[in-house]
Amino acid sequence: MVHAHPGRRSRGGTAAVSHLDPQVFATYLERTRWFGGKGRAYDVTDVSTIGTLPGEPPLVVVHLVEVTYADGSDGGEAGVELYQVPLAFYEHPEQRLDHAFVGWWEDPDHGWVHAYDALHDREAMALWQRAFDDAAESPDGTMSSDGLVFHRLPGHDLDLDAQSSLFSGEQSNSSVRYGEDALMKVFRKVTPGRNPDISVHEVLTEAGSTHVAHLYGWLETVQDGEPVQLAMLQQFLRTATDGWELALASVRSLYADLDVHAHDSGGDFAGEASRLGEALREVHETLHEHFPAERRPASAARELADAMVGRLEAAAAVVPELAEHTGRLRGAYDAVAGLGDLDVQQVHGDLHLGQTLRTSIGWKIVDFEGEPAKPLAERQLPDSPWRDVAGMLRSFDYAPRVVQRSLGIEDGPDAELLEQRAQEWAERNKNHFLTAYAGGGLSAEQQTLLDAYVADKAVYETVYETRNRPSWVGIPLQAVAKIGAP
Ligand SMILES: Nc1ncnc2c1ncn2[C@@H]1O[C@H](COP(=O)(O)OP(=O)(O)O)[C@@H](O)[C@H]1O
Numbered sequence: 001m002v003h004a005h006p007g008r009r010s011r012g013g014t015a016a017v018s019h020l021d022p023q024v025f026a027t028y029l030e031r032t033r034w035f036g037g038k039g040r041a042y043d044v045t046d047v048s049t050i051g052t053l054p055g056e057p058p059l060v061v062v063h064l065v066e067v068t069y070a071d072g073s074d075g076g077e078a079g080v081e082l083y084q085v086p087l088a089f090y091e092h093p094e095q096r097l098d099h100a101f102v103g104w105w106e107d108p109d110h111g112w113v114h115a116y117d118a119l120h121d122r123e124a125m126a127l128w129q130r131a132f133d134d135a136a137e138s139p140d141g142t143m144s145s146d147g148l149v150f151h152r153l154p155g156h157d158l159d160l161d162a163q164s165s166l167f168s169g170e171q172s173n174s175s176v177r178y179g180e181d182a183l184m185k186v187f188r189k190v191t192p193g194r195n196p197d198i199s200v201h202e203v204l205t206e207a208g209s210t211h212v213a214h215l216y217g218w219l220e221t222v223q224d225g226e227p228v229q230l231a232m233l234q235q236f237l238r239t240a241t242d243g244w245e246l247a248l249a250s251v252r253s254l255y256a257d258l259d260v261h262a263h264d265s266g267g268d269f270a271g272e273a274s275r276l277g278e279a280l281r282e283v284h285e286t287l288h289e290h291f292p293a294e295r296r297p298a299s300a301a302r303e304l305a306d307a308m309v310g311r312l313e314a315a316a317a318v319v320p321e322l323a324e325h326t327g328r329l330r331g332a333y334d335a336v337a338g339l340g341d342l343d344v345q346q347v348h349g350d351l352h353l354g355q356t357l358r359t360s361i362g363w364k365i366v367d368f369e370g371e372p373a374k375p376l377a378e379r380q381l382p383d384s385p386w387r388d389v390a391g392m393l394r395s396f397d398y399a400p401r402v403v404q405r406s407l408g409i410e411d412g413p414d415a416e417l418l419e420q421r422a423q424e425w426a427e428r429n430k431n432h433f434l435t436a437y438a439g440g441g442l443s444a445e446q447q448t449l450l451d452a453y454v455a456d457k458a459v460y461e462t463v464y465e466t467r468n469r470p471s472w473v474g475i476p477l478q479a480v481a482k483i484g485a486p
């Protein structure tokens with residue numbers, strides 16, 4: 001247990017290995033893909049152990065690493081983050097795990113210890129799998145061990161022979177697959193409270209939804225009476241292909257022969273777009289049934305419009321090109337302010353084609369954590385389903401433009417024809433998606449709300465692109481230019 005901050009109390013649990021140097025964690029965080037604080041000044045201000053996995057060897061201890069940012073407001077919530085780092089300890093160096101080496105220490109009780117990020121270690125990952133299996137044996141589906149509580153849902157026997165491997169594309173979390181049997185998503189940045197990814201998957205699984213991977217279980221610990229959810233175990237979708245990759249492939253096939261219109265192209269995506277729209281409608285309907293939903297009074301629509309205007313003003317300060325569009329954007333938001341009642345419910349919150357998977361039996365939607373940048377309390381709140389729809393529409397708009405840029409053909413001799421095909425592809429798939437989602441045309445109110453959410457998202461994208469890929473800002477600006485245009 002480290003008390004880098006004098007006077008700070010440890011979070012409890014058994015400290016199996018003591019004297020972990022916070023600097024070692026700081027160095028390790030910098031090397032990972034999932035640490036969100038790169039580029040900001042910070043200190044590792046606490047390292048606590050929250051539990052030891054049952055069934056060693058190897059000894060695996062789940063650590064929470066507290067990061068405090070220099071630019072955070074007086075150590076307020078935004079200035080402090082907790083990251084989950086499970087470590088596997090070995091007496092001797094394990095060369096097979098060199099790439100996941102975190103540090104080594106001389107420990108008074110254990111002698112030399114070599115610590116590795118446990119997610120890379122098959123031996124270590126088998127401990128989670130066995131603990132989840134044990135939980136299924138108990139009558140209430142839970143198993144507690146040293147502060148860690150494993151929960152299981154009935155209906156699936158884990159394959160204990162399946163070997164683990166870490167997904168290579170890890171971003172803000174780390175996902176480990178167990179053969180073709182199960183996938184465990186280990187949340188890296190953790191916050192006390194219920195993670196919507198787990199609660200939504202639980203509800204949709206229990207409701208028999210065919211549009212999500214079944215939830216098998218989850219792992220949590222309890223601190224100060226509140227759950228801190230650490231990991232989620234779910235069905236591994238063996239036949240899945242990423243929806244975003246499929247969309248890009250469809251666009252590439254369209255661009256291979258520019259004489260052919262999108263609707264005649266062999267790689268046409270419209271049927272998939274329709275099925276995706278149906279999938280989202282069904283998911284929204286089930287979420288509406290099982291989570292609190294409400295019809296908010298007219299003041300809520302005005303607040304929503306105000307928030308959108310606020311984001312527009314902040315964005316305009318960063319993206320000068322927005323200036324010529326602010327009049328029409330405000331018009332779109334004003335229309336929302338005049339809407340009256342506003343229906344809200346549990347939604348996805350961060351939906352785009354990259355959160356969809358096409359399996360042999362249909363579309364699945366993944367990752368119900370909500371927008372990663374928002375605090376958990378906000379991500380748990382009901383929201384308008386049109387936010388999700390808008391996210392998908394923006395994704396359909398991006399796909400053809402991303403292919404143009406990745407092929408380096410956006411300024412070539414066929415630029416005009418290419419742009420025509422890009423628009424055809426985007427419009428065609430947006431229309432199919434939307435018609436299937438809404439079961440026909442949209443009412444005027446629905447269209448007003450959708451336009452505003454699309455505008456809000458595109459404005460956000462202009463800021464993102466200006467900061468990260470300035471030469472791409474034309475993509476969302478093109479969308480912004482269409483808002484409210486005749
Ligand atoms: N049940 C699953 N089966 C197979 N692959 C999955 C499953 N769930 C997610 N994936 C893959 O893992 C990627 C990341 O999953 P996601 O839940 O979106 O995590 P993150 O929070 O890291 O974005 C997805 O884009 C998808 O390709």
Ligand SMILES: [Mg+2]
Pocket residue numbers: 354355366367
């Ligand atoms: Mg995701």
